[in-house]
Amino acid sequence: MANPAQPTPYKGSGKLRPEELIYQEMLGAILDRRLEPGMKLIEEDLAKTFSVSRARIRATFLQLAHDKLINLVPNRGAFIAEPTIDEAIEVFSARRMIEDGVVRKIAAKMTPDRASQIREHLEREHQAHHAGDHRAAIILSGEFHLLLARLADNLVIEEFLERLILRSSLIIAMYESPQPVDCSHSEHETLLNALLGGDPDAAAAEMAKHLDAIRDRLQLQRPKPAKTDFASIFGRNPKSVAS
Amino acid sequence: MANPAQPTPYKGSGKLRPEELIYQEMLGAILDRRLEPGMKLIEEDLAKTFSVSRARIRATFLQLAHDKLINLVPNRGAFIAEPTIDEAIEVFSARRMIEDGVVRKIAAKMTPDRASQIREHLEREHQAHHAGDHRAAIILSGEFHLLLARLADNLVIEEFLERLILRSSLIIAMYESPQPVDCSHSEHETLLNALLGGDPDAAAAEMAKHLDAIRDRLQLQRPKPAKTDFASIFGRNPKSVAS
DNA sequence: GCATGCAAAATTGTTAACAATCCATATTTT
DNA sequence: AAAATATGGATTGTTAACAATTTTGCATGC
Numbered sequence: 001m002a003n004p005a006q007p008t009p010y011k012g013s014g015k016l017r018p019e020e021l022i023y024q025e026m027l028g029a030i031l032d033r034r035l036e037p038g039m040k041l042i043e044e045d046l047a048k049t050f051s052v053s054r055a056r057i058r059a060t061f062l063q064l065a066h067d068k069l070i071n072l073v074p075n076r077g078a079f080i081a082e083p084t085i086d087e088a089i090e091v092f093s094a095r096r097m098i099e100d101g102v103v104r105k106i107a108a109k110m111t112p113d114r115a116s117q118i119r120e121h122l123e124r125e126h127q128a129h130h131a132g133d134h135r136a137a138i139i140l141s142g143e144f145h146l147l148l149a150r151l152a153d154n155l156v157i158e159e160f161l162e163r164l165i166l167r168s169s170l171i172i173a174m175y176e177s178p179q180p181v182d183c184s185h186s187e188h189e190t191l192l193n194a195l196l197g198g199d200p201d202a203a204a205a206e207m208a209k210h211l212d213a214i215r216d217r218l219q220l221q222r223p224k225p226a227k228t229d230f231a232s233i234f235g236r237n238p239k240s241v242a243s
Numbered sequence: 244m245a246n247p248a249q250p251t252p253y254k255g256s257g258k259l260r261p262e263e264l265i266y267q268e269m270l271g272a273i274l275d276r277r278l279e280p281g282m283k284l285i286e287e288d289l290a291k292t293f294s295v296s297r298a299r300i301r302a303t304f305l306q307l308a309h310d311k312l313i314n315l316v317p318n319r320g321a322f323i324a325e326p327t328i329d330e331a332i333e334v335f336s337a338r339r340m341i342e343d344g345v346v347r348k349i350a351a352k353m354t355p356d357r358a359s360q361i362r363e364h365l366e367r368e369h370q371a372h373h374a375g376d377h378r379a380a381i382i383l384s385g386e387f388h389l390l391l392a393r394l395a396d397n398l399v400i401e402e403f404l405e406r407l408i409l410r411s412s413l414i415i416a417m418y419e420s421p422q423p424v425d426c427s428h429s430e431h432e433t434l435l436n437a438l439l440g441g442d443p444d445a446a447a448a449e450m451a452k453h454l455d456a457i458r459d460r461l462q463l464q465r466p467k468p469a470k471t472d473f474a475s476i477f478g479r480n481p482k483s484v485a486s
Numbered sequence: 487g488c489a490t491g492c493a494a495a496a497t498t499g500t501t502a503a504c505a506a507t508c509c510a511t512a513t514t515t516t
Numbered sequence: 517a518a519a520a521t522a523t524g525g526a527t528t529g530t531t532a533a534c535a536a537t538t539t540t541g542c543a544t545g546c
Contacts, residue, residue, distance in 0.1 A: 042497070053530060053532090062302060066306075076538070077497070085400075093397055094399035094400045097348075156407070285526090287526095295501090299499095299500085319507090319509095386520060
C-alpha cells in the first residue's frame with residue numbers, strides 16, 4: 001500500500017487536533033482585536049495559557065506568520081501584524097484580480113444548485129444582520145467570498161483566497177471607520193443577481209465595485225490607529241513635539 | 244553556487260540565514276529530483292547533513308509543507324509531495340486565472356523600461372538554451388513568469404505566484420515527457436510581443452495559450468512514474484498480475 | 487535634566503534526553 | 517503455508533534545561 005501522502009487527515013474521529021485549535025483560537029483573538037496590532041506575543045505565556053509546550057506555540061507562530069497575521073522578528077519575538085496602508089491597498093487589489101476570475105468562472109456555469117447554495121448563505125447573512133450580531137455578520141461576510149471561491153472549483157485558488165480573506169479581516173479590524181461597516185450584505189445580493197444574469201463581464205464588474213467599496217469604506221488615510229499614541233490623540237506630531 | 248531564485252530578500256547585510264539556506268538547499272534537491280516524489284525525509288539524517296538541530300529541520304518542514312512541496316503526516320513524518328494529476332491541472336488552472344490578471348495589468352501600462360527588463364531576461368533565457376544548460380533554462384523559464392508578476396506591482400500576487408511556480412516546477416519535474424520541454428522560451432517571446440501590442444485581451448489570450456501548452460506537454464495521463472514500479476516498467480497492471 | 491553605560495531580568499534560540507508511535511521482522515497460531 | 521500476533525528498532529513528538537540575546541531598570545556622569 002502506499003501512498004503516504006494524505007494532506008492533513010484528521011485522526012479518524014471528529015477529534016480536533018490541539019495545534020489546529022490553538023491556531024483557531026489565536027486567529028479569533030486577532031480578528032476580534034482582543035489582540036491588538038503591534039502587540040507582542042510571548043511564547044511562554046501563550047504556552048501556559050493553552051497548556052502546551054513552547055515548541056507548539058512556535059510552530060503555530062510559523063503558520064500565522066506565513067499568513068501574514070503576525071510578524072516574526074529574529075531574537076525579538078512575534079508581534080501581531082500591523083498591515084500598512086500600502087499593504088491594505090495591495091491586498092484588495094490582489095483580491096480584485098483573483099475574484100475577478102472566480103466570478104467569471106461561476107457566471108459562466110451557473111447551476112440551480114450553486115445558486116441556491118449562495119442564496120442560502122445570503123439568508124444567513126441577512127439573519128445575522130437583523131439580529132444585530134455584528135461579529136457573526138463580519139465572519140459570514142468573509143465566508144460569502146469563500147463560498148464563491150469554492151464554487152469556482154479550484155482548491156488552489158480557494159486556499160489562497162481563504163488566507164487573503166483572513167488578512168483582509170485583520171485590515172478591516174484595524175482600519176474600519178467608527179460606524180459599522182458590514183452593510184455590504186446588500187451588495188452581496190446585487191452580486192448574486194449579476195451572477196444569475198450569466199454575463200461574466202457584468203458579474204466581474206460588480207465584484208470589482210464591491211471590493212473597491214469595502215476598501216473605500218476603510219479609513220486608509222489615517223497614519224496609525226495605534227494603541228496609546230498620545231501624540232495623535234492630543235493632535236500633535238510625535239516627531240516634532242518641541243519644535 | 245547558486246541559488247537560482249531569491250525569493251525572500253535577506254536582511255540588511257549579505258549574511259545568509261541558516262534556515263533560509265536549508266530551505267533553498269532542499270528546494271533545489273526537490274526540483275532537481277535528487278529527492279524523488281514520495282521519498283521519506285528523516286529528520287535526524289537531515290539534521291546531521293546540515294549540522295543543525297532537529298528543531299530547525301522541523302521548522303523547515305513546516306515551510307515546505309505550506310508550499311505543498313512536501314506532505315507532513317502526523318506520527319509518520321515528511322514525504323516529498325506527489326502531486327496528483329488533478330492537482331497538476333488545478334495548479335495550471337489557477338495560474339491561468341492569476342497570470343491573466345498580471346498580464347492585463349502589464350499590457351495596460353507598458354513602459355520602455357519594463358519592456359527592456361523583459362527583453363533582458365529573454366536574452367538570458369536564450370543564452371541558457373543555446374548553451375544547452377537545461378537546468379538553468381528551466382529555472383529562468385519560471386523566473387520569466389515571476390518577473391511579469393513583479394512588474395504587475397503587487398507584492399501579494401507576486402509572492403503567491405512564486406509559490407505556485409515552485410509547485411509547477413515540481414509537477415513538471417514529475418510529469419515531464421522524456422524529451423526536453425523547455426522549448427517554451429520562444430513562446431515567451433511571443434508573449435512579449437503581445438504585451439508590447441498594448442492589447443490586454445490579446446496578451447491574456449497569449450498567456451492562457453502558453454500555460455495550456457506547458458500543461459499539455461506534460462504526460463498527465465500516466466498513472467504514476469514512481470521509483471521502482473516494475474509492473475509498469477514491464478507493461479503489466481500491478482493490481483491484477485495473475486488474472 | 488538628559489544621555490550613557492552597566493547589570494539584572496525577561497525572553498528567545500538551541501540542545502539533549504525522554505516518551506509515544508509506527509514499522510518491519512520474527513514467532514506463534516490456525 | 518497463511519494469517520494473526522508479539523517484539524525490537526527506528527522515528528517522530530514532547531519536555532525541560534541550558535545558552536544567547538534583547539530589554540529594562542538603575543546608577544553614574546555630564
